[in-house]
Amino acid sequence: MKTLATALTLLLAVTPQVHAQQNKPQALAGTDRIHFEPSYAPVESGKWSGKRLADGQPDVEGHWSNTVANHNNWTDPQGGIPGDPAPPRKPLGTREERAPSRVTDPADGQVPFQPWAKAAQEDFLKNFHNPTKPQYIEPLARCAPAGVPKSFIWHGYEIRQFPGYVVFLFNSGTRIIHLDGKPHLPANIKLWNADSRGHWEGNTLVVDVTNNNSKALFGRTGEFASENVHITERYIFSNDGQRYNYVATFDDPTVYTRPWTATIPAKRRTAKDAVDGWHYEVASNRAGKQQVIERDERICTENNIGFGHVAVTAPPR
Numbered sequence: 001m002k003t004l005a006t007a008l009t010l011l012l013a014v015t016p017q018v019h020a021q022q023n024k025p026q027a028l029a030g031t032d033r034i035h036f037e038p039s040y041a042p043v044e045s046g047k048w049s050g051k052r053l054a055d056g057q058p059d060v061e062g063h064w065s066n067t068v069a070n071h072n073n074w075t076d077p078q079g080g081i082p083g084d085p086a087p088p089r090k091p092l093g094t095r096e097e098r099a100p101s102r103v104t105d106p107a108d109g110q111v112p113f114q115p116w117a118k119a120a121q122e123d124f125l126k127n128f129h130n131p132t133k134p135q136y137i138e139p140l141a142r143c144a145p146a147g148v149p150k151s152f153i154w155h156g157y158e159i160r161q162f163p164g165y166v167v168f169l170f171n172s173g174t175r176i177i178h179l180d181g182k183p184h185l186p187a188n189i190k191l192w193n194a195d196s197r198g199h200w201e202g203n204t205l206v207v208d209v210t211n212n213n214s215k216a217l218f219g220r221t222g223e224f225a226s227e228n229v230h231i232t233e234r235y236i237f238s239n240d241g242q243r244y245n246y247v248a249t250f251d252d253p254t255v256y257t258r259p260w261t262a263t264i265p266a267k268r269r270t271a272k273d274a275v276d277g278w279h280y281e282v283a284s285n286r287a288g289k290q291q292v293i294e295r296d297e298r299i300c301t302e303n304n305i306g307f308g309h310v311a312v313t314a315p316p317r
Contacts, residue, residue, distance in 0.1 A: 075101040113256060165179060281295065
């Protein structure tokens with residue numbers, strides 16, 4: 001049985017996500033961090049001129065990953081976890097030199113929490129590095145699904161498309177977006193990856209997200225929503241099929257003082273890219289003469305380790 005201290009060690013041992021600078025890693029002087037330049041290049045909604053699938057959907061199938069850091073810090077992606085007594089990596093430069101907040105509205109880059117919610121977020125962060133209670137351990141460390149929106153900043157992922165569906169294969173679970181017009185699930189059903197109903201508007205996949213159990217935090221800094229959150233997502237794909245911006249508006253009057261918007265840029269990974277343990281963690285196999293690129297199966301995805309497994313103490317003897 002793992003102790004709380006072991007859980008924390010495992011959580012902090014995860015390699016922080018790297019960023020993208022012409023797709024080639026570059027060692028940062030004075031650290032062992034791999035550095036990639038962040039990119040918030042705008043992608044405008046409009047017509048789709050790229051390849052389409054047989055059912056008419058824009059063809060966006062493939063392997064993707066975000067380009068600006070992992071889930072260490074929601075509003076300062078390259079700043080590390082505040083208060084870390086032994087940071088495994090140094091923050092990248094000054095705040096002005098680092099990537100901007102994922103919060104793109106309001107302009108100050110902060111989640112517009114109500115006072116009680118801000119206090120709860122700060123309480124989690126204060127106890128994160130010495131979690132004396134299970135609620136201070138980030139759920140993803142216990143093999144819970146990463147949820148919405150954290151799945152998009154936790155390792156790379158694959159998008160697959162089927163008639164009436166878009167499917168995201170994350171290494172912490174699977175998310176299905178229904179395009180068939182069926183209504184949302186009953187309000188009393190709450191899911192880790194929520195309930196998603198979408199449609200295409202040109203190059204943009206617009207998704208209405210409800211039924212979120214909101215147990216998954218946004219990052220190790222503890223930002224969160226409640227079960228009442230309503231999320232409107234826009235996946236805006238470039239017509240060359242090489243990148244997209246995830247732009248999501250969060251509306252939850254029980255937690256926030258106003259709706260707010262997050263932006264997460266992503267780029268496609270292909271066989272031309274070097275396989276790594278973060279953005280593009282795939283295996284290249286061959287089926288006859290055809291090369292097959294597959295995502296590795298992971299313990300959490302395969303449910304080979306129980307939720308809570310690393311958050312319990314050894315029984316008394």
